[in-house]
Amino acid sequence: MEFLLSPYALFSEYLIPFLFVLTIVVFFHELGHFAVARWCNVKVDAFSIGFGKELIGWNDSKGTRWKISLIPLGGYVKFAGDENAASVPDRERIAQMSAEERKTAFVAKPVWQRAAIVAAGPIANFILAIAIFASIYMAHGKPELLPYVSGIVEDSAAASADIKEGDLILSINSKPISYFDDLKWTVRRNPHEPLILGLDRDGQRVETTVTPVYVTDQNTLGIEFKEPRIGVEISRSESNQVVRRLGPVEAVGAGVERTYKIIYDTIAFIGEMFSGIQSPTQLGGPVQIAQVSGTVAQFGLIELIHLAGFLSVSIGFINLLPIPVLDGGHLVFYAAEAVRGKPLSERVQEIGFQIGICLVLAMMVFATWNDIWRLVSL
Known part of the structure; x- marks a missing residue:
């Protein structure tokens, strides 16, 4: 920014x-x-988007105060019997509640x-x-890159494994793959573990073993991070892309898979941070979220x-x-x-x-x- x-x-x-x-x-x-x-049947005292002073608010028929507050960095639901937005019990208020009020108190x-x-x-x-x-x-649709190797990073694991430009990656450890994300996901999960790649090279099937290693790179905000890679480049040209429009069942399955992968990567990052592989300086707050949001917004509403x-x-x-x-x-x-x-x-x-x-x-x-x-x- x-x-x-x-x-x-x-x-x-x-x-x-x-x-x-x-x-x-x-x-x-x-x-x-x-x-x-x-x-x-818990009474909800307040439903707030944001913290601090109320800017706009109204009450519904069940006594809940819906409001938008001054500091837009979160929100909360406050239940009957809570002392604050963190749902810490208000012992004094609870002690003063009538039997009827206790029936709808969260703590009861x-x-x-x-x-x-x-x-x-x-x-x-x-x-x-x-x-x-x-x-x-x-x-x-779900955009995918075909796993055609368009280049090899110099002095990389792929170069040592004799992977060549023009190879089509068919399988990893005998498991067939169809898209680049399959390769990337497997490499991400197996740093320093030998992987057997099945390749199509000029119509001939070739196998080679490659071991992912951590490589330092920068994201779009210039923040350094480390990621397991083998050193193959995949073309992002239109001829190497397919867009799969999924049906409802397949789309939900892909949504679950995407959600799982984000959770996995988050847990992996935390583990790598404590082991010293990743730097805690990669962690960001509201300003970084705003930067990312602004950058992504330039690509359109869908992004x-x-x-x-x-x-x-x-x-x-x-x-x-x-x-x-x-x-x-x-x-x-x-x-x-x-x-x-x-x-x-x-x-x-x-x-x-x-x-x-x-x-x-x-x-x-x-x-x-x-x-x-x-x-x-x-």
């Missing part, structure tokens, strides 16, 4: 796409919590209902992502909606991390309650929430610092 952009350009090219993507993802996450809470519900309400947010994100991917594949699907998976996964105040942390507490037959003590939960808040704030500050550092380094 350049500082020389006018305020109008910043607003139209970055802020609007960012808010469009984030609002879709947050709304469906909170809608998941809300829908299951209503199904479990059976543990399985509370777990279902909490899990519904991330699940809604995954369902949204699958629906987005499937809809795109049905309406516009921006596709980004919403990607972010929906990411936010659903992050919320399932076992950190108190996140959905995953609540689920850990409920699992302990189910095993023990009673909730953890108020003191233990309070300490857990305090630790969780510190961890979340630390991650936010670190990600924002990375954003700022990248901006000033431009």
